[in-house]
Amino acid sequence: MIPASFDYVEAASAEAAIAALTEHGDEAKLMAGGHSLIPLMRFRLATPAVVVDISRLSGLSYVRDGGDHLAIGALTRHCDVETSDMVRSQAGLLAHVAGQVGDPQVRHRGTIGGSLAHGDPASDLPAALLALGGSVVARGPGGERVIPAAELFTGFLETALAPDELLTEVRVPKVPDARWSFQKFNRRAQDWAIVGVAACGNGAGTGVALINMGQTPMVAAAVQSALASGASAADAAARAAEGTEPPDDLNGDAEYRTHLAQVLVGRALAEMA
Amino acid sequence: MQVDMTVNGQDRSADVEARTLLVYYLRDAVGLTGTNVGCDTSSCGACTVLLNGESVKSCTILAAQVRGADVTTIEGLADGTALHPMQQAFMECHGLQCGYCTPGMVLAATSLLADNPRPTEAEVREGLEGNLCRCTGYHNIVKAVLHTAEHDAAFWQARASKSGVTA
Ligand SMILES: Cc1cc2nc3c(=O)[nH]c(=O)nc-3n(C[C@H](O)[C@H](O)[C@H](O)COP(=O)(O)OP(=O)(O)OC[C@H]3O[C@@H](n4cnc5c(N)ncnc54)[C@H](O)[C@@H]3O)c2cc1C
Ligand code: FES
Ligand code: FES
Numbered sequence: 001m002i003p004a005s006f007d008y009v010e011a012a013s014a015e016a017a018i019a020a021l022t023e024h025g026d027e028a029k030l031m032a033g034g035h036s037l038i039p040l041m042r043f044r045l046a047t048p049a050v051v052v053d054i055s056r057l058s059g060l061s062y063v064r065d066g067g068d069h070l071a072i073g074a075l076t077r078h079c080d081v082e083t084s085d086m087v088r089s090q091a092g093l094l095a096h097v098a099g100q101v102g103d104p105q106v107r108h109r110g111t112i113g114g115s116l117a118h119g120d121p122a123s124d125l126p127a128a129l130l131a132l133g134g135s136v137v138a139r140g141p142g143g144e145r146v147i148p149a150a151e152l153f154t155g156f157l158e159t160a161l162a163p164d165e166l167l168t169e170v171r172v173p174k175v176p177d178a179r180w181s182f183q184k185f186n187r188r189a190q191d192w193a194i195v196g197v198a199a200c201g202n203g204a205g206t207g208v209a210l211i212n213m214g215q216t217p218m219v220a221a222a223v224q225s226a227l228a229s230g231a232s233a234a235d236a237a238a239r240a241a242e243g244t245e246p247p248d249d250l251n252g253d254a255e256y257r258t259h260l261a262q263v264l265v266g267r268a269l270a271e272m273a
Numbered sequence: 274m275q276v277d278m279t280v281n282g283q284d285r286s287a288d289v290e291a292r293t294l295l296v297y298y299l300r301d302a303v304g305l306t307g308t309n310v311g312c313d314t315s316s317c318g319a320c321t322v323l324l325n326g327e328s329v330k331s332c333t334i335l336a337a338q339v340r341g342a343d344v345t346t347i348e349g350l351a352d353g354t355a356l357h358p359m360q361q362a363f364m365e366c367h368g369l370q371c372g373y374c375t376p377g378m379v380l381a382a383t384s385l386l387a388d389n390p391r392p393t394e395a396e397v398r399e400g401l402e403g404n405l406c407r408c409t410g411y412h413n414i415v416k417a418v419l420h421t422a423e424h425d426a427a428f429w430q431a432r433a434s435k436s437g438v439t440a
Contacts, residue, residue, distance in 0.1 A: 001313055008274065008291035008337050031338070038294075038333050039315050051291070055338050079327075103403025104384065105318060108327045109334065189402040190316075 074113025126217030130209035281349025298336035318404030321377035328384035347376035370408035
């Protein structure tokens with residue numbers, strides 16, 4: 001399967017990428033690691049007329065100390081997040097989750113910014129960012145703005161990023177002593193989560209987020225509020241599927257996913273206790 | 274568009290469409306057919322090559338994205354007629370049957386040991402999770418990787434320190 005033809009533009013800088021997006025509008029698509037976009041293009045589920053390649057913007061691949069948070073460049077690959085000493089010590093959940101994405105080959109190409117901008121409810125890193133209470137920096141023709149993770153995911157594969165905005169940085173609160181847990185339930189090595197749970201103590205309490213339980217990566221709001229009002233872990237976990245719309249597919253129906261969400265939140269909270 | 278890269282130490286250049294995937298650049302434009310296409314959907318790892326020393330699925334990268342890079346395919350591993358330690362280990366441990374997955378397996382395993390020269394069995398199994406084999410049941414593949422990690426330890430240690438990674 002070969003992608004449909006497109007014009008290829010390699011952006012030499014973040015500004016050049018934004019200019020190309022502004023010039024080509026809806027016709028253009030950014031390509032970072034390409035590990036979500038290329039499969040979609042091969043199935044012709046995506047047929048951009050212009051591909052703006054940002055994969056070699058090495059200036060956007062970094063992990064920096066931002067004071068109360070870590071600043072991670074959008075083009076930082078999963079393998080680099082996984083092995084970064086700073087991410088490991090300050091936001092252990094994120095390093096661990098990056099190491100659970102796909103397989104080593106995928107982690108050698110896929111980027112944190114691409115994973116978040118893609119907004120797939122089945123992917124792992126959005127849930128980690130939600131549980132940590134992080135945010136992203138979006139840069140467009142008019143300048144920069146910060147979007148909290150809780151406001152980033154707006155619909156199936158849709159985010160709050162405007163078509164002419166580039167996600168440049170991911171910000172994660174430093175939580176060196178936080179307890180965290182990641183539960184990824186799948187039946188074969190390398191598979192995506194049938195359901196997954198990311199949970200982490202953060203400044204605001206305990207963040208709990210769900211993978212593959214609806215149209216978007218989502219916070220387990222009922223679990224978080226139950227925990228905040230002093231409920232037991234078991235009572236909080238029982239509310240894991242409240243407000244979700246789990247999909248029915250070959251890997252499991254909605255009822256099965258509802259059950260899994262409760263069990264996995266229960267396991268996560270037990271592991272953190 | 275003109276796409277230049279180094280393949281197995283040799284400079285290559287070809288005029289290809291922008292949509293050309295790296296695996297087809299290697300097979301059709303360069304004529305190196307050792308890199309196999311299995312699933313063609315990013316899952317099986319048969320198309321694995323080394324990009325600047327790291328394993329990647331060449332069916333999920335545009336050739337244009339790696340202009341100027343250093344690519345190693347299975348044809349580039351052996352030194353003349355002397356097999357590379359990983360190839361030798363696959364042969365000695367019967368790490369292949371039909372051989373279809375083998376080029377990708379060997380390169381994925383090479384990247385794995387460059388990161389972690391003395392992996393445990395569990396680390397080898399996890400490290401090869403991106404590569405599917407329909408024949409061997411993986412058992413002898415894992416054995417081959419552990420075998421060369423032990424028997425050619427100096428070789429792998431030297432590679433690991435070169436890439437700045439320590440065990
Ligand atoms: C075999 C396989 C298995 C996988 N398994 C998993 C898994 O288990 N868990 C998981 O979470 N993921 C998995 N993935 C997906 C992988 O994590 C992707 O790398 C990731 O989802 C997308 O990152 P990318 O850099 O490749 O983005 P791309 O594919 O390049 O881009 C994805 C989308 O984001 C946009 N985009 C990219 N970068 C930016 C940016 N900086 N600013 C604005 N928009 C941007 C693009 O325009 C595109 O729409 C798997 C992929 C494969 C091929
Ligand atoms: S052919 Fe590339 S992963 Fe299967
Ligand atoms: S040896 Fe036949 S697919 Fe692996």
